[in-house]
Amino acid sequence: RSGRSAALRARMEERLLGARFRYLNQQLYTGSSRDAARLFRDDPAAFHLYHRGFERQVRRWPERPVQRIVRYLRRRPASLVVADFGCGDCTLAASIKNQVHCFDLVPLSPRVTVCDMAKVPLAAEAVDVAVFCLALMGTNLQEILGEANRVLKLGGTLLVAEVASRFEDTRAFLRAMTQLGFKTVSKDLSSSYFYVLEFAKTGPARPGPAPGLRLRPCLYKRR
Template sequence: MSHWPEQPVNVIIKWLKDHNRSFIVADFGCGDARLAKNVKNKVFSFDLISKDPSVIACDMSKTPLDSSTVDVAVFCLSLMGTDYPSYLNEAQRVLKPGGWLLIAEVKSRFDPITGGADPNKFVKAISELGFTSVLKDFSNKMFILFHFQKKKRESSKSKAIEWPELKPCLYKRR
């Protein structure tokens, strides 16, 4: 990733700086908490393991946040694991109505030709979770950027969502 022409976290940092600085952000799978260190927003940084006291170590499907308390939920190269839908369910729970869900993922995970998930099925599943798709940006060679907005009204019917299997990320040692 260090050789990528553009880092997805920097794109998300720019998006946050261009929007409301009073937005409360939940950074799911934050890694080194770069997002929190580069914006003025209040950021809750979550990761499975943490050596940084500013990062909350937890299962991302069960964060300590109250429901409807966050304006922006971020997944930047962090939808790892086979149970990634539980992370998105948690983001849906903590987001305020009208809140933003920003997802950046490695492009190869969404290449149906090589066994990756169909990005349209991914968008459909998240839409069924209660979001409106606002942006699908495929312009970067290395990652895809998705922006969703949580619907202001929840649908009353609960149905099973068919989640596509995301292709694992394979990193080559150089």
């Protein structure tokens, strides 16, 4: 009997975790990066719960996108300085020899600098590589990617790994990136789970709206 009670309690806790994760996930994708920073500043425990739910989702995939980024950077010089936007538990920084500036909304690791992804504490043209691995959240995408442009050196690399189903129009998205000062170097659209895009910084972002810079919210259904 006690075994059945424990199993029932575990199922209830699992459902509550799932419901809370879906709620937090919706807030992250339908609000701005400033809203997200405020949400987790007021309730840091919510970020830990969100990260647990996120890890459960990604474990179902045949490959973790961060491992693709790790393999890419291991083939490049270790002298390159990297900025990891939305770094989570700093898997990337722990897996490569490069200096990595780790930014996120809550510190899951002592390496993390807590900040809004649209306003990171780096000087202009301070890094060689900027990374967004499942981290392009928020309604102010142009502002966030503009910040990546600001901190990247001219000719620097922007790596984006993002859920495939979020792209409404991949060609329009890539065209919009040119207005933000990036040219497409390579794109891997072969996975049904996530895409990996590589850009090079060609200059500063141009002012004005960037039509086509749209990603669908990544909303999870109740199972």
